[in-house]
Amino acid sequence: MMNTSHIWKIDEHVRFRRLFDEGVVIHQEQAETVVLNDTGVTFLELCDGQRKTGDIISTMSETFDIDSETLLEDLRPFIQELAELGIIQRVDDTPA
Amino acid sequence: MNLKTAVTPESSPFIILPGSEYEPQLHLVLAGRSFSVGGIPQGWQELLPDRLLTCKKGGQPRSGRLIQIKISSKPHLRPQSEPHDLNETSHLSFSADHVSLVSDWCEAGFGTTKDSPVQLLVHKEASPWFADVLENVLRVLVAYDVLLRGGVMLHCAAIVKNNQAVVLFGHSGAGKSTSSALALENGCSVVSDDINIIEPGPEGWQVCPIPFSGSLNAVSDVKQPVPLRGLYHLNKAEEDRVKPCSAARAVSLLAGSAPFINQDAYRANQLIDILSGLSMQIGVQDLYFTVSDHFLQNVF
Numbered sequence: 001m002m003n004t005s006h007i008w009k010i011d012e013h014v015r016f017r018r019l020f021d022e023g024v025v026i027h028q029e030q031a032e033t034v035v036l037n038d039t040g041v042t043f044l045e046l047c048d049g050q051r052k053t054g055d056i057i058s059t060m061s062e063t064f065d066i067d068s069e070t071l072l073e074d075l076r077p078f079i080q081e082l083a084e085l086g087i088i089q090r091v092d093d094t095p096a
Numbered sequence: 097m098n099l100k101t102a103v104t105p106e107s108s109p110f111i112i113l114p115g116s117e118y119e120p121q122l123h124l125v126l127a128g129r130s131f132s133v134g135g136i137p138q139g140w141q142e143l144l145p146d147r148l149l150t151c152k153k154g155g156q157p158r159s160g161r162l163i164q165i166k167i168s169s170k171p172h173l174r175p176q177s178e179p180h181d182l183n184e185t186s187h188l189s190f191s192a193d194h195v196s197l198v199s200d201w202c203e204a205g206f207g208t209t210k211d212s213p214v215q216l217l218v219h220k221e222a223s224p225w226f227a228d229v230l231e232n233v234l235r236v237l238v239a240y241d242v243l244l245r246g247g248v249m250l251h252c253a254a255i256v257k258n259n260q261a262v263v264l265f266g267h268s269g270a271g272k273s274t275s276s277a278l279a280l281e282n283g284c285s286v287v288s289d290d291i292n293i294i295e296p297g298p299e300g301w302q303v304c305p306i307p308f309s310g311s312l313n314a315v316s317d318v319k320q321p322v323p324l325r326g327l328y329h330l331n332k333a334e335e336d337r338v339k340p341c342s343a344a345r346a347v348s349l350l351a352g353s354a355p356f357i358n359q360d361a362y363r364a365n366q367l368i369d370i371l372s373g374l375s376m377q378i379g380v381q382d383l384y385f386t387v388s389d390h391f392l393q394n395v396f
Contacts, residue, residue, distance in 0.1 A: 015364035019372060022344035026351050026368065028361040033348035 002079050004057065004072070007092040009049030014087050016044055025087055034085065039064065040078060049091050053079070120162060124151045124234075127293045127304040129241045130160025131234060135216075137167055140226045147307040148231065161206070161237060163214040163230075173219035175200035186232060190360045197236055202229045208240055208363070235308055238293070239356045243363060247295025248370055251353045254287035254303045254322075255279040255395075261287065261303040261322040262395045263294065264383065265353045266330035271387060275330065276312050278389045284396075287318045291355075294374065297321055301378055324378055328395055333384035338394045346380035347371045 010016070013029040016036075023041025025034040036044065042063065046056040057075065061068045082088045120132035122141055130153075175185065186199040197204040201222035206214040216233055218226070239249040252265035253272040257279075264275050276289035290310030292303050302321040307313065329341065329349045341349065350371045351358050357367050385391035 013361055015361065015368065017347070017365075017368045017372070019343040019347060022342055024344040024347045024351070024368065026348075026358065026364055028359050028364060031352070031359045033351045033358075035342070035344045035348045 002053065002076055003094065004052060004054030005092065005094045006053045006090055007049065007051065008047045008053065008079070008083075008088040009091045010044065010047055011086055011089055016041070018045070027085065027087060030086065032085070034087065039074070043075060043078070044082075044088075047088055052092075120156075123153045123155070123157055124148065125153050125157075126151055126234065126238055127242065127295075127306045129238065130157040131163060131237065132157055132160060133163045133165065133230070135165035135167070137165075137220075137223070140223050143223060144227050144230065147313060148227070148234075151307055159211055161211055161214055161241070163216055163233065163237075165216045165218055167220050168217050169220050170217075173201055173203065173217065174221070188236070188356060188359055190362050192362050195236065195240065195360070197233060199229070199232060201225050202233070204233045204236075206237065206240075208244075210241075210244055231308060235291070236356050238306060238308075239354075240363075242293050242295055243357055243366060243370070245295050246370055246373075247293060248350070248354050248357070248367070248374070249291060249293055249306070250350070251290065251355050252292055253289040254292040256285040256287060256303075256318055256322050257283070257392075257396045259322060260325040260396070262325055263292065263303065263327045264330050264395075265327070265349070267352075270330040271332055271385065272330065273311055274387055275385065275391060279392060280312065280315070282389050282392055284392070285318050286312045286316055287322065288313050288316065294324060297323075299323055301374060326395055327375070327378050327380045328383035329380060331382055331384045332387060334386060335384065336386050336388070336390040336394060337384050338381045339384070341375075341380045341382055343372065343375055346375035349380065350375060 014027050016023050016025040018041050021038045023036040042060055057068050057072050061071050120134040121136050122133040124131045189196045193208050195206055201219045203217045206212055218229055242249050250265055252263050253276040254261050254263050264272055273289045276286045280286050287303055287305050288310040289312045291306055291308045293306050294303055301324040303324050304321045305318050357363055
């Protein structure tokens with residue numbers, strides 16, 4: 001279960017690039033590619049292995065002019081999916 | 097000091113004493129790139145397919161890659177089981193300036209800079225599979241050399257009409273061979289229905305023929321690069337139509353069809369740069385087709 005104190009970093013085998021209002025993610029180890037929308041690629045850009053998820057949500061809620069709670073609920077399954085795809089990894093020691 | 101005797105393939109692959117063990121026996125020109133192969137055991141060269149041997153050139157090339165074969169009896173090179181599908185058993189590993197390939201019967205390593213020599217270790221009993229071994233290594237080398245030229249090797253079909261090429265790509269079973277066969281029946285030419293080179297040419301992006309395996313390569317009459325008109329991602333559907341892809345989707349789809357390079361983290365940004373430029377200049381569209389020749393009206 002994801003919580004706001006989790007800290008995520010992008011997997012070392014992943015490269016991504018913003019292209020206009022979308023992003024392309026390439027996972028080399030799996031030779032797989034994923035396309036993200038503006039919200040998704042913004043989240044990934046902020047996953048620097050240092051910011052807590054809650055801090056990222058706060059930054060994004062200002063950028064997209066949306067309240068934090070709604071954004072968190074929207075992002076929760078997306079973050080879970082990125083983790084399952086091996087695109088991001090947790091680097092904090094908070095219990096899952 | 098006699099400079100020539102001090103030279104080895106590692107330090108300068110194209111200053112080689114005639115008759116030495118390093119003298120290449122086979123010079124191939126593939127998509128404008130020169131590959132010289134040395135160390136081929138007697139009788140093995142004749143096992144190569146005609147489509148590769150038709151790319152054979154005489155004389156000593158002035159540049160290109162030297163592939164130095166060494167024959168080995170090391171047991172780990174022998175495959176553990178039949179059959180020997182080298183595409184399935186190939187494993188690549190990467191560093192900042194080097195690529196290693198391990199597959200049934202062989203190991204290879206090469207630098208990623210222009211004209212770096214290639215070391216190819218082949219098991220002494222691999223002669224029945226030598227053509228596959230060499231072609232497998234050449235495929236990887238061509239993919240890297242094309243990248244150096246700002247292009248990309250794509251797993252795709254390329255069809256030609258009125259000296260304009262259209263590239264059709266997609267996952268296995270999406271219809272590359274079927275659409276190529278339909279194009280051929282309708283008077284188009286097929287460059288290849290399996291692997292093609294897409295790279296910048298003097299007049300813009302172009303498709304270059306490459307003699308790797310493909311079910312329609314043998315009937316191809318395309319011998320020179322052809323200007324690229326469009327890139328289409330194949331989707332089987334109940335109606336024929338096209339739909340433009342966004343830039344990110346285009347790059348994502350193309351990257352999925354760029355073998356070898358799409359596994360290499362060290363070349364990922366270069367690949368994305370090239371594919372971004374290609375997709376923005378040529379455009380990528382989803383092609384929904386009904387497995388009939390109607391799709392030709394949408395691409396030409």
